[in-house]
Amino acid sequence: MKTFIYKKYSPRPNILHLYEHVVSIHIHEQLRKMGYYCYVDYAIKAQTHDQGLATITIEVYNSMLETEWSDLLLWNFEITDALIQIAYYQFLAEEGVLFTVKNANLKEELEVEHSNGWQTTKNIDTPKDISGKDDTALVASSKDIPLLSYDIVLNFQKKEVAKESYHDALLTLGHNIQVHLSNKKGYYRSEFSVIGNEIKLSFQVIELLSNTLGQSDSLIATGVIEELIESEALDVFIDAKKARQLNAISISTFVA
CATH class of the missing domain: 3.30.70.1290 (Transposase IS200-like)
Structure with a gap:
Protein backbone atom coordinates (compact mmCIF):
# COMPACT_ATOMS: atom_id res chain seq x y z
CA MET A 1 0.00 0.00 0.00
CA LYS A 2 1.15 3.52 -0.81
CA THR A 3 -0.25 6.72 0.67
CA PHE A 4 -0.38 10.13 -0.97
CA ILE A 5 -1.24 13.15 1.19
CA TYR A 6 -2.03 16.62 -0.11
CA LYS A 7 -2.83 19.84 1.71
CA LYS A 8 -4.03 23.26 0.72
CA TYR A 9 -4.42 26.49 2.68
CA SER A 10 -6.89 29.28 2.04
CA PRO A 11 -8.14 32.34 3.92
CA ARG A 12 -11.63 31.56 2.53
CA PRO A 13 -12.84 28.47 4.39
CA ASN A 14 -16.24 28.20 2.72
CA ILE A 15 -14.88 28.34 -0.83
CA LEU A 16 -12.11 25.95 0.24
CA HIS A 17 -14.64 23.48 1.63
CA LEU A 18 -16.72 23.55 -1.55
CA TYR A 19 -13.55 23.17 -3.63
CA GLU A 20 -12.55 20.12 -1.57
CA HIS A 21 -15.86 18.50 -2.58
CA VAL A 22 -15.24 19.38 -6.24
CA VAL A 23 -11.80 17.75 -6.24
CA SER A 24 -12.95 14.66 -4.34
CA ILE A 25 -15.79 14.05 -6.81
CA HIS A 26 -13.43 14.47 -9.74
CA ILE A 27 -10.83 12.03 -8.39
CA HIS A 28 -13.42 9.32 -7.74
CA GLU A 29 -14.94 9.71 -11.21
CA GLN A 30 -11.59 9.85 -12.99
CA LEU A 31 -10.26 6.73 -11.26
CA ARG A 32 -13.49 4.92 -12.08
CA LYS A 33 -13.02 5.81 -15.76
CA MET A 34 -9.49 4.40 -15.51
CA GLY A 35 -10.94 1.10 -14.24
CA TYR A 36 -10.15 1.48 -10.53
CA TYR A 37 -12.68 1.12 -7.73
CA CYS A 38 -12.78 2.47 -4.22
CA TYR A 39 -12.02 0.06 -1.38
CA VAL A 40 -10.62 -2.41 -3.94
CA ASP A 41 -7.87 -0.32 -5.51
CA TYR A 42 -7.87 2.84 -3.41
CA ALA A 43 -9.53 4.88 -0.65
CA ILE A 44 -9.91 8.65 -0.35
CA LYS A 45 -10.38 10.78 2.74
CA ALA A 46 -11.03 14.47 2.01
CA GLN A 47 -11.51 16.96 4.82
CA THR A 48 -11.66 20.72 5.36
CA HIS A 49 -10.41 21.78 8.78
CA ASP A 50 -11.47 24.84 10.77
CA GLN A 51 -8.06 26.49 10.44
CA GLY A 52 -8.29 27.19 6.69
CA LEU A 53 -6.71 23.87 5.76
CA ALA A 54 -8.03 21.23 3.36
CA THR A 55 -6.45 17.78 3.11
CA ILE A 56 -6.86 14.84 0.76
CA THR A 57 -5.39 11.46 1.63
CA ILE A 58 -5.32 8.73 -1.02
CA GLU A 59 -4.42 5.18 -0.02
CA VAL A 60 -3.51 3.07 -3.06
CA TYR A 61 -3.79 -0.72 -2.81
CA ASN A 62 -3.25 -1.57 -6.48
CA SER A 63 0.37 -1.70 -7.70
CA MET A 64 -0.62 -0.68 -11.22
CA LEU A 65 -2.45 2.37 -9.88
CA GLU A 66 0.67 3.25 -7.88
CA THR A 67 2.56 3.64 -11.15
CA GLU A 68 -0.32 5.43 -12.90
CA TRP A 69 -1.12 7.82 -10.07
CA SER A 70 -0.30 11.44 -10.84
CA ASP A 71 -0.59 14.60 -8.77
CA LEU A 72 -2.14 16.12 -11.89
CA LEU A 73 -5.40 14.33 -11.05
CA LEU A 74 -5.93 16.97 -8.36
CA TRP A 75 -5.76 20.00 -10.63
CA ASN A 76 -5.49 19.07 -14.30
CA PHE A 77 -9.22 19.21 -15.00
CA GLU A 78 -11.94 21.70 -15.82
CA ILE A 79 -14.37 22.85 -13.16
CA THR A 80 -17.74 22.58 -14.89
CA ASP A 81 -21.12 23.97 -13.84
CA ALA A 82 -22.45 20.43 -13.40
CA LEU A 83 -19.56 19.53 -11.10
CA ILE A 84 -20.11 22.68 -9.04
CA GLN A 85 -23.82 21.93 -8.65
CA ILE A 86 -23.26 18.39 -7.33
CA ALA A 87 -20.53 19.60 -4.96
CA TYR A 88 -22.78 22.43 -3.77
CA TYR A 89 -25.63 20.01 -2.94
CA GLN A 90 -23.21 17.82 -0.95
CA PHE A 91 -21.75 20.85 0.78
CA LEU A 92 -25.17 22.16 1.88
CA ALA A 93 -26.25 18.72 3.12
CA GLU A 94 -23.05 18.38 5.16
CA GLU A 95 -23.27 21.86 6.69
CA GLY A 96 -27.04 21.91 7.22
CA VAL A 97 -26.97 25.69 6.88
CA LEU A 98 -28.02 27.84 3.93
CA PHE A 99 -25.09 29.39 2.07
CA THR A 100 -25.64 32.11 -0.48
CA VAL A 101 -23.39 33.38 -3.25
CA LYS A 102 -22.73 37.09 -2.72
CA ASN A 103 -21.45 39.51 -5.36
CA ALA A 104 -19.30 36.87 -6.99
CA ASN A 105 -19.16 34.29 -9.73
CA LEU A 106 -18.83 31.02 -7.82
CA LYS A 107 -17.10 29.29 -10.71
CA GLU A 108 -14.48 32.04 -10.93
CA GLU A 109 -13.89 31.88 -7.17
CA LEU A 110 -13.37 28.11 -7.32
CA GLU A 111 -11.00 28.52 -10.26
CA VAL A 112 -8.88 30.86 -8.13
CA GLU A 113 -8.48 28.05 -5.58
CA HIS A 114 -7.91 25.61 -8.43
CA SER A 115 -5.06 27.67 -9.87
CA ASN A 116 -3.19 27.67 -6.55
CA GLY A 117 -2.72 23.90 -6.57
CA TRP A 118 -1.96 21.49 -3.71
CA GLN A 119 1.14 20.73 -1.68
CA THR A 120 2.37 17.20 -1.10
CA THR A 121 3.09 16.39 2.52
CA LYS A 122 3.98 13.46 4.76
CA ASN A 123 1.88 14.64 7.68
CA ILE A 124 -1.35 16.51 8.19
CA ASP A 125 -0.36 19.31 10.51
CA THR A 126 -2.80 21.72 12.10
CA PRO A 127 -1.63 25.29 11.55
CA LYS A 128 -2.64 28.44 13.29
CA ASP A 129 -5.99 29.70 12.09
CA ILE A 130 -5.39 31.45 8.76
CA SER A 131 -9.02 31.48 7.64
CA GLY A 132 -10.27 34.97 6.98
CA LYS A 133 -13.44 36.59 8.26
CA ASP A 134 -14.33 38.06 4.87
CA ASP A 135 -15.34 34.96 2.89
CA THR A 136 -17.73 37.09 0.85
CA ALA A 137 -18.08 34.75 -2.12
CA LEU A 138 -19.97 32.12 -0.14
CA VAL A 139 -21.69 33.36 3.00
CA ALA A 140 -23.40 31.29 5.68
CA SER A 141 -26.74 32.62 6.85
CA SER A 142 -28.31 32.00 10.22
CA LYS A 143 -30.98 29.90 8.56
CA ASP A 144 -30.83 26.13 8.88
CA ILE A 145 -31.98 24.26 5.80
CA PRO A 146 -34.32 21.26 5.96
Missing part, protein backbone atom coordinates in the same frame (compact mmCIF):
# COMPACT_ATOMS: atom_id res chain seq x y z
CA LEU A 147 -32.48 17.99 5.51
CA LEU A 148 -33.94 14.61 4.67
CA SER A 149 -32.66 11.21 5.75
CA TYR A 150 -32.60 8.98 2.71
CA ASP A 151 -31.91 5.24 2.90
CA ILE A 152 -31.38 2.70 0.15
CA VAL A 153 -31.54 -0.98 1.10
CA LEU A 154 -30.33 -3.72 -1.25
CA ASN A 155 -31.10 -7.38 -0.56
CA PHE A 156 -29.10 -10.13 -2.21
CA GLN A 157 -29.60 -13.84 -2.67
CA LYS A 158 -27.84 -15.98 -0.11
CA LYS A 159 -24.60 -17.40 -1.46
CA GLU A 160 -22.94 -20.65 -0.50
CA VAL A 161 -19.53 -19.05 -0.05
CA ALA A 162 -17.36 -18.25 2.92
CA LYS A 163 -19.09 -15.67 5.10
CA GLU A 164 -16.07 -13.39 5.31
CA SER A 165 -15.46 -13.26 1.57
CA TYR A 166 -19.16 -12.73 0.80
CA HIS A 167 -19.33 -9.95 3.40
CA ASP A 168 -16.27 -8.27 1.88
CA ALA A 169 -17.82 -8.44 -1.59
CA LEU A 170 -21.00 -6.76 -0.33
CA LEU A 171 -18.94 -4.12 1.51
CA THR A 172 -17.15 -3.30 -1.73
CA LEU A 173 -20.38 -3.10 -3.68
CA GLY A 174 -21.97 -0.89 -1.03
CA HIS A 175 -19.07 1.55 -0.85
CA ASN A 176 -18.96 1.97 -4.61
CA ILE A 177 -22.73 2.38 -4.96
CA GLN A 178 -22.76 4.96 -2.17
CA VAL A 179 -19.87 6.98 -3.63
CA HIS A 180 -21.29 6.89 -7.16
CA LEU A 181 -24.80 7.93 -6.08
CA SER A 182 -23.33 10.74 -4.01
CA ASN A 183 -21.24 12.00 -6.92
CA LYS A 184 -24.04 11.70 -9.47
CA LYS A 185 -26.95 13.06 -7.44
CA GLY A 186 -25.41 15.34 -4.80
CA TYR A 187 -26.31 13.23 -1.77
CA TYR A 188 -24.06 13.53 1.30
CA ARG A 189 -22.87 10.15 2.53
CA SER A 190 -23.56 9.45 6.20
CA GLU A 191 -23.89 5.83 7.31
CA PHE A 192 -23.24 2.50 5.67
CA SER A 193 -23.69 -1.08 6.86
CA VAL A 194 -23.77 -4.67 5.68
CA ILE A 195 -25.79 -7.16 7.74
CA GLY A 196 -26.21 -10.65 6.37
CA ASN A 197 -27.43 -10.36 2.78
CA GLU A 198 -28.44 -6.71 3.12
CA ILE A 199 -26.63 -3.49 2.25
CA LYS A 200 -28.01 -0.31 3.81
CA LEU A 201 -26.84 3.06 2.49
CA SER A 202 -27.80 6.25 4.33
CA PHE A 203 -27.54 9.80 3.06
CA GLN A 204 -28.31 13.33 4.15
CA VAL A 205 -30.07 15.20 1.36
CA ILE A 206 -31.24 18.79 1.01
CA GLU A 207 -35.00 19.14 0.71
CA LEU A 208 -34.58 20.71 -2.74
CA LEU A 209 -33.82 17.22 -4.08
CA SER A 210 -36.88 15.56 -2.49
CA ASN A 211 -38.75 15.21 -5.79
CA THR A 212 -35.86 13.35 -7.39
CA LEU A 213 -35.17 10.86 -4.60
CA GLY A 214 -35.59 7.33 -5.85
CA GLN A 215 -35.61 8.38 -9.49
CA SER A 216 -32.96 6.36 -11.33
CA ASP A 217 -31.23 5.42 -8.04
CA SER A 218 -32.07 1.73 -8.42
CA LEU A 219 -30.81 1.78 -12.00
CA ILE A 220 -27.58 3.49 -10.90
CA ALA A 221 -27.07 0.93 -8.12
CA THR A 222 -27.70 -1.97 -10.52
CA GLY A 223 -25.30 -0.43 -13.02
CA VAL A 224 -22.53 -0.21 -10.43
CA ILE A 225 -23.07 -3.87 -9.46
CA GLU A 226 -22.86 -4.96 -13.10
CA GLU A 227 -19.78 -2.80 -13.69
CA LEU A 228 -17.87 -4.25 -10.73
CA ILE A 229 -18.78 -7.78 -11.77
CA GLU A 230 -17.66 -7.24 -15.37
CA SER A 231 -14.44 -5.56 -14.24
CA GLU A 232 -13.63 -8.65 -12.10
CA ALA A 233 -13.06 -6.32 -9.13
CA LEU A 234 -15.01 -8.68 -6.87
CA ASP A 235 -12.98 -11.72 -7.87
CA VAL A 236 -10.50 -11.02 -5.08
CA PHE A 237 -13.30 -11.88 -2.63
CA ILE A 238 -15.39 -14.54 -4.36
CA ASP A 239 -14.76 -16.58 -7.50
CA ALA A 240 -15.87 -15.18 -10.84
CA LYS A 241 -18.78 -17.59 -11.29
CA LYS A 242 -20.35 -16.67 -7.97
CA ALA A 243 -19.62 -12.98 -8.55
CA ARG A 244 -21.64 -13.07 -11.77
CA GLN A 245 -24.61 -14.41 -9.83
CA LEU A 246 -24.42 -11.58 -7.31
CA ASN A 247 -27.56 -9.67 -8.23
CA ALA A 248 -29.78 -7.72 -5.89
CA ILE A 249 -33.20 -9.34 -5.55
CA SER A 250 -34.73 -6.11 -4.25
CA ILE A 251 -33.77 -2.45 -3.95
CA SER A 252 -35.87 -0.28 -1.64
CA THR A 253 -35.72 3.43 -0.86
CA PHE A 254 -36.94 5.22 2.28
CA VAL A 255 -37.24 8.95 2.97
CA ALA A 256 -37.65 10.40 6.47
Whole structure:
Protein backbone atom coordinates (compact mmCIF):
# COMPACT_ATOMS: atom_id res chain seq x y z
CA MET A 1 0.00 0.00 0.00
CA LYS A 2 1.15 3.52 -0.81
CA THR A 3 -0.25 6.72 0.67
CA PHE A 4 -0.38 10.13 -0.97
CA ILE A 5 -1.24 13.15 1.19
CA TYR A 6 -2.03 16.62 -0.11
CA LYS A 7 -2.83 19.84 1.71
CA LYS A 8 -4.03 23.26 0.72
CA TYR A 9 -4.42 26.49 2.68
CA SER A 10 -6.89 29.28 2.04
CA PRO A 11 -8.14 32.34 3.92
CA ARG A 12 -11.63 31.56 2.53
CA PRO A 13 -12.84 28.47 4.39
CA ASN A 14 -16.24 28.20 2.72
CA ILE A 15 -14.88 28.34 -0.83
CA LEU A 16 -12.11 25.95 0.24
CA HIS A 17 -14.64 23.48 1.63
CA LEU A 18 -16.72 23.55 -1.55
CA TYR A 19 -13.55 23.17 -3.63
CA GLU A 20 -12.55 20.12 -1.57
CA HIS A 21 -15.86 18.50 -2.58
CA VAL A 22 -15.24 19.38 -6.24
CA VAL A 23 -11.80 17.75 -6.24
CA SER A 24 -12.95 14.66 -4.34
CA ILE A 25 -15.79 14.05 -6.81
CA HIS A 26 -13.43 14.47 -9.74
CA ILE A 27 -10.83 12.03 -8.39
CA HIS A 28 -13.42 9.32 -7.74
CA GLU A 29 -14.94 9.71 -11.21
CA GLN A 30 -11.59 9.85 -12.99
CA LEU A 31 -10.26 6.73 -11.26
CA ARG A 32 -13.49 4.92 -12.08
CA LYS A 33 -13.02 5.81 -15.76
CA MET A 34 -9.49 4.40 -15.51
CA GLY A 35 -10.94 1.10 -14.24
CA TYR A 36 -10.15 1.48 -10.53
CA TYR A 37 -12.68 1.12 -7.73
CA CYS A 38 -12.78 2.47 -4.22
CA TYR A 39 -12.02 0.06 -1.38
CA VAL A 40 -10.62 -2.41 -3.94
CA ASP A 41 -7.87 -0.32 -5.51
CA TYR A 42 -7.87 2.84 -3.41
CA ALA A 43 -9.53 4.88 -0.65
CA ILE A 44 -9.91 8.65 -0.35
CA LYS A 45 -10.38 10.78 2.74
CA ALA A 46 -11.03 14.47 2.01
CA GLN A 47 -11.51 16.96 4.82
CA THR A 48 -11.66 20.72 5.36
CA HIS A 49 -10.41 21.78 8.78
CA ASP A 50 -11.47 24.84 10.77
CA GLN A 51 -8.06 26.49 10.44
CA GLY A 52 -8.29 27.19 6.69
CA LEU A 53 -6.71 23.87 5.76
CA ALA A 54 -8.03 21.23 3.36
CA THR A 55 -6.45 17.78 3.11
CA ILE A 56 -6.86 14.84 0.76
CA THR A 57 -5.39 11.46 1.63
CA ILE A 58 -5.32 8.73 -1.02
CA GLU A 59 -4.42 5.18 -0.02
CA VAL A 60 -3.51 3.07 -3.06
CA TYR A 61 -3.79 -0.72 -2.81
CA ASN A 62 -3.25 -1.57 -6.48
CA SER A 63 0.37 -1.70 -7.70
CA MET A 64 -0.62 -0.68 -11.22
CA LEU A 65 -2.45 2.37 -9.88
CA GLU A 66 0.67 3.25 -7.88
CA THR A 67 2.56 3.64 -11.15
CA GLU A 68 -0.32 5.43 -12.90
CA TRP A 69 -1.12 7.82 -10.07
CA SER A 70 -0.30 11.44 -10.84
CA ASP A 71 -0.59 14.60 -8.77
CA LEU A 72 -2.14 16.12 -11.89
CA LEU A 73 -5.40 14.33 -11.05
CA LEU A 74 -5.93 16.97 -8.36
CA TRP A 75 -5.76 20.00 -10.63
CA ASN A 76 -5.49 19.07 -14.30
CA PHE A 77 -9.22 19.21 -15.00
CA GLU A 78 -11.94 21.70 -15.82
CA ILE A 79 -14.37 22.85 -13.16
CA THR A 80 -17.74 22.58 -14.89
CA ASP A 81 -21.12 23.97 -13.84
CA ALA A 82 -22.45 20.43 -13.40
CA LEU A 83 -19.56 19.53 -11.10
CA ILE A 84 -20.11 22.68 -9.04
CA GLN A 85 -23.82 21.93 -8.65
CA ILE A 86 -23.26 18.39 -7.33
CA ALA A 87 -20.53 19.60 -4.96
CA TYR A 88 -22.78 22.43 -3.77
CA TYR A 89 -25.63 20.01 -2.94
CA GLN A 90 -23.21 17.82 -0.95
CA PHE A 91 -21.75 20.85 0.78
CA LEU A 92 -25.17 22.16 1.88
CA ALA A 93 -26.25 18.72 3.12
CA GLU A 94 -23.05 18.38 5.16
CA GLU A 95 -23.27 21.86 6.69
CA GLY A 96 -27.04 21.91 7.22
CA VAL A 97 -26.97 25.69 6.88
CA LEU A 98 -28.02 27.84 3.93
CA PHE A 99 -25.09 29.39 2.07
CA THR A 100 -25.64 32.11 -0.48
CA VAL A 101 -23.39 33.38 -3.25
CA LYS A 102 -22.73 37.09 -2.72
CA ASN A 103 -21.45 39.51 -5.36
CA ALA A 104 -19.30 36.87 -6.99
CA ASN A 105 -19.16 34.29 -9.73
CA LEU A 106 -18.83 31.02 -7.82
CA LYS A 107 -17.10 29.29 -10.71
CA GLU A 108 -14.48 32.04 -10.93
CA GLU A 109 -13.89 31.88 -7.17
CA LEU A 110 -13.37 28.11 -7.32
CA GLU A 111 -11.00 28.52 -10.26
CA VAL A 112 -8.88 30.86 -8.13
CA GLU A 113 -8.48 28.05 -5.58
CA HIS A 114 -7.91 25.61 -8.43
CA SER A 115 -5.06 27.67 -9.87
CA ASN A 116 -3.19 27.67 -6.55
CA GLY A 117 -2.72 23.90 -6.57
CA TRP A 118 -1.96 21.49 -3.71
CA GLN A 119 1.14 20.73 -1.68
CA THR A 120 2.37 17.20 -1.10
CA THR A 121 3.09 16.39 2.52
CA LYS A 122 3.98 13.46 4.76
CA ASN A 123 1.88 14.64 7.68
CA ILE A 124 -1.35 16.51 8.19
CA ASP A 125 -0.36 19.31 10.51
CA THR A 126 -2.80 21.72 12.10
CA PRO A 127 -1.63 25.29 11.55
CA LYS A 128 -2.64 28.44 13.29
CA ASP A 129 -5.99 29.70 12.09
CA ILE A 130 -5.39 31.45 8.76
CA SER A 131 -9.02 31.48 7.64
CA GLY A 132 -10.27 34.97 6.98
CA LYS A 133 -13.44 36.59 8.26
CA ASP A 134 -14.33 38.06 4.87
CA ASP A 135 -15.34 34.96 2.89
CA THR A 136 -17.73 37.09 0.85
CA ALA A 137 -18.08 34.75 -2.12
CA LEU A 138 -19.97 32.12 -0.14
CA VAL A 139 -21.69 33.36 3.00
CA ALA A 140 -23.40 31.29 5.68
CA SER A 141 -26.74 32.62 6.85
CA SER A 142 -28.31 32.00 10.22
CA LYS A 143 -30.98 29.90 8.56
CA ASP A 144 -30.83 26.13 8.88
CA ILE A 145 -31.98 24.26 5.80
CA PRO A 146 -34.32 21.26 5.96
CA LEU A 147 -32.48 17.99 5.51
CA LEU A 148 -33.94 14.61 4.67
CA SER A 149 -32.66 11.21 5.75
CA TYR A 150 -32.60 8.98 2.71
CA ASP A 151 -31.91 5.24 2.90
CA ILE A 152 -31.38 2.70 0.15
CA VAL A 153 -31.54 -0.98 1.10
CA LEU A 154 -30.33 -3.72 -1.25
CA ASN A 155 -31.10 -7.38 -0.56
CA PHE A 156 -29.10 -10.13 -2.21
CA GLN A 157 -29.60 -13.84 -2.67
CA LYS A 158 -27.84 -15.98 -0.11
CA LYS A 159 -24.60 -17.40 -1.46
CA GLU A 160 -22.94 -20.65 -0.50
CA VAL A 161 -19.53 -19.05 -0.05
CA ALA A 162 -17.36 -18.25 2.92
CA LYS A 163 -19.09 -15.67 5.10
CA GLU A 164 -16.07 -13.39 5.31
CA SER A 165 -15.46 -13.26 1.57
CA TYR A 166 -19.16 -12.73 0.80
CA HIS A 167 -19.33 -9.95 3.40
CA ASP A 168 -16.27 -8.27 1.88
CA ALA A 169 -17.82 -8.44 -1.59
CA LEU A 170 -21.00 -6.76 -0.33
CA LEU A 171 -18.94 -4.12 1.51
CA THR A 172 -17.15 -3.30 -1.73
CA LEU A 173 -20.38 -3.10 -3.68
CA GLY A 174 -21.97 -0.89 -1.03
CA HIS A 175 -19.07 1.55 -0.85
CA ASN A 176 -18.96 1.97 -4.61
CA ILE A 177 -22.73 2.38 -4.96
CA GLN A 178 -22.76 4.96 -2.17
CA VAL A 179 -19.87 6.98 -3.63
CA HIS A 180 -21.29 6.89 -7.16
CA LEU A 181 -24.80 7.93 -6.08
CA SER A 182 -23.33 10.74 -4.01
CA ASN A 183 -21.24 12.00 -6.92
CA LYS A 184 -24.04 11.70 -9.47
CA LYS A 185 -26.95 13.06 -7.44
CA GLY A 186 -25.41 15.34 -4.80
CA TYR A 187 -26.31 13.23 -1.77
CA TYR A 188 -24.06 13.53 1.30
CA ARG A 189 -22.87 10.15 2.53
CA SER A 190 -23.56 9.45 6.20
CA GLU A 191 -23.89 5.83 7.31
CA PHE A 192 -23.24 2.50 5.67
CA SER A 193 -23.69 -1.08 6.86
CA VAL A 194 -23.77 -4.67 5.68
CA ILE A 195 -25.79 -7.16 7.74
CA GLY A 196 -26.21 -10.65 6.37
CA ASN A 197 -27.43 -10.36 2.78
CA GLU A 198 -28.44 -6.71 3.12
CA ILE A 199 -26.63 -3.49 2.25
CA LYS A 200 -28.01 -0.31 3.81
CA LEU A 201 -26.84 3.06 2.49
CA SER A 202 -27.80 6.25 4.33
CA PHE A 203 -27.54 9.80 3.06
CA GLN A 204 -28.31 13.33 4.15
CA VAL A 205 -30.07 15.20 1.36
CA ILE A 206 -31.24 18.79 1.01
CA GLU A 207 -35.00 19.14 0.71
CA LEU A 208 -34.58 20.71 -2.74
CA LEU A 209 -33.82 17.22 -4.08
CA SER A 210 -36.88 15.56 -2.49
CA ASN A 211 -38.75 15.21 -5.79
CA THR A 212 -35.86 13.35 -7.39
CA LEU A 213 -35.17 10.86 -4.60
CA GLY A 214 -35.59 7.33 -5.85
CA GLN A 215 -35.61 8.38 -9.49
CA SER A 216 -32.96 6.36 -11.33
CA ASP A 217 -31.23 5.42 -8.04
CA SER A 218 -32.07 1.73 -8.42
CA LEU A 219 -30.81 1.78 -12.00
CA ILE A 220 -27.58 3.49 -10.90
CA ALA A 221 -27.07 0.93 -8.12
CA THR A 222 -27.70 -1.97 -10.52
CA GLY A 223 -25.30 -0.43 -13.02
CA VAL A 224 -22.53 -0.21 -10.43
CA ILE A 225 -23.07 -3.87 -9.46
CA GLU A 226 -22.86 -4.96 -13.10
CA GLU A 227 -19.78 -2.80 -13.69
CA LEU A 228 -17.87 -4.25 -10.73
CA ILE A 229 -18.78 -7.78 -11.77
CA GLU A 230 -17.66 -7.24 -15.37
CA SER A 231 -14.44 -5.56 -14.24
CA GLU A 232 -13.63 -8.65 -12.10
CA ALA A 233 -13.06 -6.32 -9.13
CA LEU A 234 -15.01 -8.68 -6.87
CA ASP A 235 -12.98 -11.72 -7.87
CA VAL A 236 -10.50 -11.02 -5.08
CA PHE A 237 -13.30 -11.88 -2.63
CA ILE A 238 -15.39 -14.54 -4.36
CA ASP A 239 -14.76 -16.58 -7.50
CA ALA A 240 -15.87 -15.18 -10.84
CA LYS A 241 -18.78 -17.59 -11.29
CA LYS A 242 -20.35 -16.67 -7.97
CA ALA A 243 -19.62 -12.98 -8.55
CA ARG A 244 -21.64 -13.07 -11.77
CA GLN A 245 -24.61 -14.41 -9.83
CA LEU A 246 -24.42 -11.58 -7.31
CA ASN A 247 -27.56 -9.67 -8.23
CA ALA A 248 -29.78 -7.72 -5.89
CA ILE A 249 -33.20 -9.34 -5.55
CA SER A 250 -34.73 -6.11 -4.25
CA ILE A 251 -33.77 -2.45 -3.95
CA SER A 252 -35.87 -0.28 -1.64
CA THR A 253 -35.72 3.43 -0.86
CA PHE A 254 -36.94 5.22 2.28
CA VAL A 255 -37.24 8.95 2.97
CA ALA A 256 -37.65 10.40 6.47
